[in-house]
Amino acid sequence: MDAPLPATPAPLPGSAPFDYDVVVVGGAVSGTSTAILLRRQLPSSRVLVVEKGEAFDWKVGESTVEISAYFLTRVLKLYDHLSREQLPKQAFRYWFHNEKVTCLREASEVGPTQLARTPSFQIDRAKLDEHLIAVAAAEGAEVWRPAKVVDFTLGGEAGNEVVVEKADGTRATVRCRWVVDATGRQALLARKRGGIVPVEGHPTASIWVRYRGVKDLDGPEVAGTDPSDPFVRKVVASRRLATNHFVGWGYWIWFIPLQGGETSVGLVWDTRLVSPEGATPLEKLTRFLDANPLTRELLEHATPVDGDCRYYGHLPYFVDRFVGPGWTCVGDAGGFIDPFYSPGLDQMSFSVASRVALVKRALMGAPAADMEKEYERHNRQYERYLRFFFESIYRDKYHLMGDYDTMTTAFLMDTGLYYLAAVHPVYRWSHERITVPPFSQDGSEVAFYPMRWYQRRLVSIAKRKKELGVYGNHNAGRRPGFVGFSLRSAAWVMLFHGVLRWGKAELANALTYVRRPRPIGGPQPVLPPKLAPTAG
Ligand SMILES: Cc1cc2nc3c(=O)[nH]c(=O)nc-3n(C[C@H](O)[C@H](O)[C@H](O)COP(=O)(O)OP(=O)(O)OC[C@H]3O[C@@H](n4cnc5c(N)ncnc54)[C@H](O)[C@@H]3O)c2cc1C
Structure with a gap:
């Protein structure tokens, strides 16, 4: 070639x-x-x-992930450009909050503790x-x-x-x-x-803008000055270089650092669940960011770049x-x-x-x-x-995004399977697999139905947690405990951990039918009747 x-x-x-x-x-x-x-x-x-x-x-x-990074580095041969002109990426990181959380170090956090072992980049398009x-x-x-x-x-x-x-x-x-x-x-x-x-069954919208002056997640304002601080010591990788997700019921917010010093910040939401308020897209976004204690902290001194705000009313x-x-x-x-x-x-x-x-x-x-x-x-x-990708990964996903238990489980299983079905084949089996996306081969129903099933179960559990007032009950104080994905056995380990967590979530869910848990307090959004949660 x-x-x-x-x-x-x-x-x-x-x-x-x-x-x-x-x-x-x-x-x-x-x-x-x-x-x-x-x-x-x-x-x-x-x-x-x-x-x-x-x-x-x-x-x-x-934000590139492993397949697009493979394509850019190995197929187009852009490693030199990417390493000089763009930023290396340190995987995905998720931040959760509930009514107990007032700042980043109190939030539950999910992401790898170690440096990413397959290349990916944060790119200024x-x-x-x-x-x-x-x-x-x-x-x-x-x-x-x-x-x-x-x-x-x-x-x-x-x-x-x-x-x-x-x-x-x-x-x-x-x-x-x-x-x-x-x-x-x-x-x-x-x-x-x-x-x-x-795709009418997935009504998602997005607003995004670049900010200047966003706090550095690895810098003294967030991470403090004490190198022996457990918040700092827990993660070897740079948190700032990750695609940081600030998640809540019905939405997620991305923070992506760019090489020029700006940070791309965007909100994506399911319009059935969340309705950002404001007269303009920028006002909707800034009010939303201000209502989340974690993004509010990061943006304390930041300003959006003039004229840079974009909005799509229906994504898929x-x-x-x-x-x-x-x-x-x-x-x-x-x-x-x-x-x-x-x-x-x-x-x-x-x-x-x-x-x-x-x-x-x-x-x-x-x-x-x-x-x-x-x-x-x-x-x-x-x-x-x-x-199949949509049905097994995305449908109704926004119901579980803000709940540490179900979202962490989904992340581990989804990403483990992404590695096994897409990343391993391209990197380890044959370059030709770049022409064979997951699920495209005949017989892929064997993987599709189980994946759709676990996704539906997790969504169902999240909905029930919402109904019982315990959605996000573990959203405070949890720090990452897994090393990250690699092209070796780590994907299997992560998948295994995901399955274990799924089992735990099912058990906890079953117990709620025996003994109703005490709601965790804090505002629980009222669902419109057509979205009333179904029992898990
Ligand atoms: C909110 C949001 C966030 C996203 N975040 C990510 C992310 O983090 N990572 C990721 O991998 N993907 C992300 N994506 C998806 C990503 O943006 C697209 O997959 C990517 O930009 C597609 O590139 P493209 O070249 O196909 O199209 P585009 O980048 O849209 O380029 C199309 C080009 O065609 C030109 N053009 C259009 N019409 C004509 C015409 N008639 N004649 C001549 N030229 C024309 C335009 O000027 C433009 O340059 C995101 C998408 C959205 C909506």
Whole structure:
């Protein structure tokens, strides 16, 4: 794949009548990754990238996890950029609170005690996307920017036409064999054919902004000046470099440090459970952050960056198809579920790797009938990956997020299984697994049904705890006790601990039917009737 490029590569079969072999619409991470891989794998391919933005502004998609980090470091070979221009990430960290908690050191905390052993990064997307578009151009893709695709006609085997509006207002029509939609949530191709399906069963929204002057979780204001302080000694890794989650019933808040010194702060909530108040998105966010004692502490001297606040009213959507003759989509243009656990760039990695492989085969002259079968298989398998992923990990998850017992159990089991089903295969078995997302293979129901079952059980237990007034009863004073995940046996150990905790949670839940626990006090939100908790 990364062999030196031949000096004069042979032209691709059948490419003569076209202006380009591939037009990639959208020049952010998905689009440029696609262009780079196509140029590396098919050096004679003529690739055009059309990006409408003159410059990339700050955007979300900053916290990479293991698969996207693998893709960025091993596939795109960006380790140098990531280590010089971005921050290393120290895993996920979760902070819980209840009415007893007034500050961070009183909160229950979950996260690894040791340094992360597989690479991941906190990335400033504007910097990454600028770097990638420069790499794509340097490796032979043509880049039109700022330029916007305003129309297209898909012609299958006969080729496609793409209409591009340039900065001076003139329009150009280019003919190409493939169109790759990398327009993010615009989802140009799916939108035109009416193929976008909002996930109504998961009504989540988000507001985010960058802050300056956020307190350093490892600094004297939070961690004190005494190196022998147990709060400090408990965790070897940097807390600041983690993606810190401040969780509550129906919501989570991320704090992601960026290399320039700002901190990305965002709120994601289930609109059935929580309703942030305020006249503007920024006011809603700041009032919400002020109501949580932990984020209030971190933001005591911080100010949001002017004009930087963004808001999405409904996050998740699926698309009906991912690839067909002469067209495909990558990244968010092929769907988005939820930012919790940062799966966005993982999905980008799987989609780019698998669809570049398909486009490459087609461009090299594979018979159309064979390719039709491949597209059909891919559409079926990729749809299953996203649907099963949503149903087994995310559906109703926001009910348990603010409860230390059930959320910690879910985190250990979800992440242990992520390692075993996605990270181990890619790092340890074969590089080709980057084209095989979890659940995509036939027979994956064997894993899906048990996962959906434990998730439903945990949600059900959390709902009952809410009903009994004991939701968050262990949200104070617990410190991390596990070392973290690795590519060796640690994932099994974490999974085992998760299963043990699940057993404990089931037992505690069963006992509530024998003896009703005393409510822990503090405000317990009143549920609307349609959401009244069900017995576990
Ligand atoms: C609240 C939130 C938090 C998130 N946090 C994370 C996280 O921590 N980690 C993670 O991995 N993922 C995260 N994600 C997901 C992540 O942001 C996306 O998966 C990622 O940005 C997708 O990249 P993309 O290149 O597909 O799309 P985008 O980054 O949206 O890029 C699309 C590009 O297409 C261009 N474009 C659009 N239309 C046209 C057109 N007609 N012509 C030319 N150009 C066009 C745009 O200018 C843009 O540059 C988050 C998402 C949300 C909503």
